[in-house]
Amino acid sequence: MAGEIPPAQPPPAAPDPGRQPRPLLWRWRRNPLRRRTDRLQAWAALGILLAVLVAAPAAMFAVGDTAHRHYRGTAEHEAQTRDHRPAVLVHDAPRHPEPGSDEAKKTRYPVKVRFTGPDGRTRTGKTDVEPGLPADSTVLVWVDRAEKITGPPLTAQQIHSRTMGWALLAFLGVALTGLAAHGVTGLLLRRRNLAGWDAAWAATAPRWTRLP
Secondary structure: OOOOOOOOOOOOOOOOHHHOOOOOOHHHOOOOOOOHHHHHHHHHHHHHHHHHHHHHHHHHHHHHHHHHHHHHHHHHHHHHHOEEEEEEEOOOOOOOOOOOOHHHHHOOEEEEEEEEOOOOOEEEEEEEEOOOOOOOOEEEEEEOOOOOEEOOOOOHHHHHHHHHHHHHHHHHHHHHHHHHHHHHHHHHHHHHHHHHHHHHHHHHHHHHOOOO
16 A cells, blocks of 8 residues: 555664674784783694694605505515416306496406415415306416415505505694694683683672672
């Protein structure tokens, strides 16, 4: 209807001062409410950050170098103590439910095989083979010095991936240690603040107390 007065709208809610974001680097700015512990926490955070920036790459390099030398030595030892031999399937390998599928091409089943050792004696063991292989099929297996079927020596790609894994763990370990140190420092300083406030209130409270 023309001339009708619209209903009154509530005034916009005033911003909550407790939810306003703190200015960037507020502990470094001069203000009358800044405490000594605020400066200590700011310097501690800066020190921890610089320590992590220096220690994390150093730990990553040191651990990665150690891991690389370890796995390279392991690969060399495995290459010297393992050899490839032909082995014969004792029985048929299980058939895959979906022959010819991509999954069947990647699937391997453990099957008992027999092979001949350097002394001419026949030994048996289990190895993973393709689905559907008939008995008496020949496959190649890796055998160690104990004449037991084992895996192939570590490849260069495996050495690289394991080295990078240990290096990444070292980096994350230093970073998490820095975060923990920052959290502990903040907790100790907050406890110190609370103790200071309790002491100040204990000194001020009698002035606010009225005797009956």
